[in-house]
């Protein structure tokens with residue numbers, strides 16, 4: 001016979017203001033199986049926990065029901081309390097009478113009634129609970145970082161610094177991400193490459209960090225502490241172990257029409273190329289779309305020129321399979337496409353550029369070698385107009401509903417840099433709002449206005465059109481209540497950013513979630529900002545939400561500390577609420593195996609006695625409890641009802657339903 | 664005249680939620696009739712939100728708006744300034760009395776693809 005104690009929490013007035021806790025106590029005391037019921041102001045407090053411990057001893061309780069907040073908040077607390085008093089930790093049930101009751105109801109009568117039903121339901125369930133013991137699994141002491149931008153680089157460096165191995169999987173031929181494309185960085189205006197490349201070099205030199213460049217995650221299996229990941233190393237047609245990055249091949253290649261992605265397609269590069277001078281790894285790559293040898297078996301010059309025999313036209317994609325204890329997602333962003341915004345004339349005018357293109361036009365390693373020249377005729381622009389919020393804060397369906405967060409700051413940066421270098425240039429900025437919170441950020445923007453004389457105009461641009469070679473920027477000057485037209489030589493669009501589109505595929509592979517804008521969602525917006533809802537998977541950088549470099553680096557380091565905390569453990573306590581099979585009922589139909597997202601189910605051939613001294617061999621399912629995450633997909637799929645979960649058995653759930661319906 | 668009824672009625676006829684406006688001015692930045700308007704497109708939205716219909720009802724702009732719908736097309740917040748202008752104009756018409764068009768004439772000219780606002784606007788122009 002079970003002896004159940006019920007503990008009803010007031011949660012200050014959070015529960016007690018809406019739920020009549022006395023009535024709940026009285027009602028529950030009368031429930032069959034319940035030998036003790038009490039209410040208290042804060043059950044989670046030291047005193048509250050002591051009250052539970054005392055009651056367990058005094059009333060020889062076999063299980064406890066705590067009616068309080070969501071189990072996500074204090075289930076662990078009360079399990080420990082029960083354990084300290086000699087009960088099995090799993091002889092604890094939580095009835096959520098706060099989030100699911102007092103907080104969402106106004107009427108005391110109704111809320112009290114519902115609290116009683118919820119508590120009874122928990123009692124019905126606990127009467128069928130059995131003590132469970134959590135198993136333990138080992139932890140693979142290696143982390144995987146997906147994405148080698150500044151977020152991934154920082155996370156990898158910090159994890160390596162703690163002594164753990166890290167692999168970076170970067171889909172592009174080099175690590176560095178967007179930051180490598182920037183010219184100078186706010187708020188201090190230091191050269192982006194000067195502060196980024198030392199970190200890239202550190203990654204290359206670290207004996208703990210292994211970079212899989214031009215690679216992608218193909219498949220992920222397993223669970224926290226024990227992920228099995230298959231990585232596709234795409235064919236670069238150059239042997240990484242041989243190439244010295246001398247660049248002879250690039251000079252010899254006759255096919256020079258490839259678009260230079262690193263320079264935002266503003267100029268061309270050969271079919272065989274190294275993305276930029278400080279690329280890591282400093283290894284050439286062949287663009288199969290442009291290479292004459294790969295396309296039509298002509299040429300082959302680079303192979304002949306290469307002094308170390310690194311060129312391999314026959315190279316194919318290869319695969320690596322490795323185990324990891326933790327995974328960091330740092331897949332970053334891209335600027336949105338501007339197809340929906342023809343009012344700004346981006347597609348029709350070469351001299352309407354995005355801000356990221358401007359970064360390249362100002363960079364010494366860019367297509368203009370750092371001299372700001374307009375793409376159309378190579379002339380120096382005298383009047384430059386910036387338009388902020390292009391595609392951001394747009395709920396019309398054309399753009400993105402959110403503020404991209406970085407563009408007010410980088411536009412001020414661009415405006416200042418231009419006025420500094422070319423004082424004869426007139427610079428205008430159309431803005432809706434200036435959003436520059438952050439240390440020294442508003443001061444930075446004010447410097448653009450006060451020190452550099454940048455003309456900020458409150459209002460949005462309605463259209464940009466070409467008139468006699470001038471770009472006419474027509475917009476509102478709201479403070480003057482006028483419509484103005486600024487004849488400009490160059491127009492710069494502070495374009496909204498969006499998560500790298502591959503994030504959807506990554507999210508599916510890792511069973512983590514994305515929001516309506518495809519940003520990865522954190523486990524808790526405030527309290528678990530760098531963890532994904534899936535244990536062992538962490539988030540860093542713009543893939544989680546728009547942010548600048550300082551914020552990205554902070555988040556990446558926070559992420560690393562979480563990873564280190566996980567890898568430092570030798571064993572992870574598993575979840576005992578896993579699935580198990582009734583072999584007598586299993587028909588070996590394989591349906592459970594197909595639905596299990598963790599690959600926890602396999603099949604075995606087993607002998608069964610069938611009477612008369614005879615045996616028969618049948619194929620039956622077998623669950624690996626270390627892999628099973630207790631999601632329950634198999635239990636609802638199994639047509640013969642052979643699958644069941646410990647701690648959440650079908651019988652228990654039916655009892656709960658019964659308790660709710662009884663009234 | 665500027666009673667709550669008129670305000671609510673204009674909001675209802677316009678079918679647009681003026682609270683969604685983020686005061687960016689893109690509508691007025693685009694409007695081809697801007698210079699001829701005594702009250703500008705973005706002001707129609709703001710002023711209706713403030714309940715200042717008296718000023719709107721006596722504005723000349725309601726007869727300068729071209730109904731080109733550029734402001735509606737460009738608004739990043741899904742607000743329709745032209746619809747507000749049309750609703751104000753419509754209210755003025757109604758207050759002057761007399762229907763501009765006979766109900767039985769409508770089905771013959773209606774095409775499903777024509778925006779309702781354009782239709783209204785056309786009635787106005789061909790009235791006189």
Ligand SMILES: Cc1cc2nc3c(=O)[nH]c(=O)nc-3n(C[C@H](O)[C@H](O)[C@H](O)COP(=O)(O)OP(=O)(O)OC[C@H]3O[C@@H](n4cnc5c(N)ncnc54)[C@H](O)[C@@H]3O)c2cc1C
Pocket residue numbers: 146147148149150151152169170171172175176177178179182184185186187215216217330331332333334335355356359406410413497500502503506540541542543547548549550552
């Ligand atoms: C025009 C412009 C100017 C800016 N100026 C500044 C500035 O002055 N100061 C500042 O602080 N910030 C600035 N920023 C913001 C800065 O660029 C970002 O904060 C920073 O780059 C974010 O880093 P990240 O690592 O999160 O993303 P990213 O830099 O985008 O890196 C992500 C990396 O992941 C890789 N990747 C993506 N998907 C996959 C996949 N599926 N598998 C493997 N790899 C993948 C990408 O190839 C990339 O290398 C600017 C941004 C822009 C657009």
Ligand code: SF4
Pocket residue numbers: 249252253254255270271272286290291292293294298299300301302303
């Ligand atoms: S073989 Fe291809 S990559 Fe090499 S030089 Fe010829 S075209 Fe260029």
Ligand code: SF4
Pocket residue numbers: 388389390392393402403404405406407408409433434435494
């Ligand atoms: S950061 Fe500034 S420019 Fe960018 S979307 Fe936000 S408000 Fe607009």
Ligand code: SF4
Pocket residue numbers: 683684685686687688689690691704705708737738739740741742743744
């Ligand atoms: S474009 Fe839309 S959001 Fe902007 S001012 Fe006009 S109505 Fe308001």
Ligand code: SF4
Pocket residue numbers: 690693694695696697704727728729730731732733734735744745748
């Ligand atoms: S519909 Fe009227 S207010 Fe709107 S842009 Fe056209 S003329 Fe201007």
